[in-house]
Amino acid sequence: MKNIKSHFTFTKQQRSGIFLLVVLILVLQVIYFTVDFSSEKYDDNTEIVAQFRAEVDSLNLVKLEETKPKIYPFNPNFITDYKGYTLGMSNEEIDRLHTFRNANKWVNSAKEFQKITKISDTLLAKISPYFKFPDWVTNPKSKIKYQNSYTYDSKPKDYEQKIDLNTASAAQLKRVNGIGEKLSERIVKYRDRSGGFIADVQLQEVYGLSPEVIERVLNEFTVKSAKPISKLNINTATIDELVTIKYIDYEIAHHIIEQRTLREGFKSFDELTKVKGFPVKKSEIIKLYLTFD
Structure with missing residues (x-):
């Protein structure tokens, strides 16, 4: 017991030291809980961190943005279900466009596209800069008026009896049942603008002609004096060359180049029609301008 008691016996100098240590601890505790240790340097670091986060x-x-699908120029008349979905159109908006097109009607402006599909102004502003209409829509020529005199017989004629479609006048065309003044002018305009018909199937390109009227x-009528054309080799053509063909836009051309590389060249037109987004309904028109040599 005597040894234990000796441990708690302090001199006057030791007691003063212990008292001073206790006071110092209390002062440090008060300073810790009452003094704000933040500094301007810390604030500066916070601003730098905020700038770094904004940059990230x-x-x-x-x-x-780079991972989003790229939009290439396209004709809105040929928007598929998949294409409409990637553009942000709803199923109802896509269906309205298809219903309009199934009636053999064409959209000729961004405003008309919105009127038919009822898309929002925001979506129209986003996609309309990529609309690509034919030149005859964006740069219409003046119309020439003709008078209708009679209607041709519905009985088919042989090749020799038919009139050359590349030399027929609007007045002659207007005599066919179902061809009025506007349609006859439109056929002649299409012919003159394209430098003449290459094949009879091109009549499908004339806006407003139904299959029965064609x-x-x-x-x-039939094409007798077809103009010579330089066909593109599908296995060597560039993207810029492919988009010169009607109904092939930059997106489809891009898919054609991809598939051509994977297949090591196309062997037949049937293989080409399997390319994603390819306008199969217009394949007979497209075929006129391609070769697989």
Whole structure:
């Protein structure tokens, strides 16, 4: 017990030292809980960190934009279900466009496209800069008026009896049942603008001609003096060359080049029609301008 008691016996100098240590601890505790240790240097670091985070967020946004599907110029009349979905159109908006086109009607402006599909102003502003209409829509020529005199017989004629479609006048065309003044002018305009018909199937390209009317026209007319054309080799053509063909836009041309590389060249037109987005309904028109040599 005596040894234990000796441990708690302090001199006057030791007691003063212990008292001073206790006071110092209390002072430090008070300072710790009452004094704000933040500094301007810390604030500066916070601003730098905020700037760094903003820069990282900006880079993430750029990366996100790069991963989004690219939009190439296209004719809105030939929007498929998949194409409409990637553009942000709803099923109802896509169906309205298809219903309009199934009636053999054409959209000729961004405003008309919105009127038919009822898409929002925001979506129209986003996709309309990529609309690509034919030159005859964007740069219409003056119309020439003709008078109708009579109607051709519906009975088909042989090749020799038919009139050359490349020399027929609007007045002659207007005599076919179902061909009025506007349609006859439109056929002549299309012919003159394209430098003449290459084949009878090109009548399908004339806006407003129904299959029944085309059949009646071909009972009386046919292409006899087709202009010579330079066909593109599908296995060597570039993207810029492919988009010169009607109904092939930059997106489809891009898919054609991809598939051509994977297949090591196309062997037949049937293989080409399997390319993603290829306008199969217009294959007979497209075929006129291609070769597989």
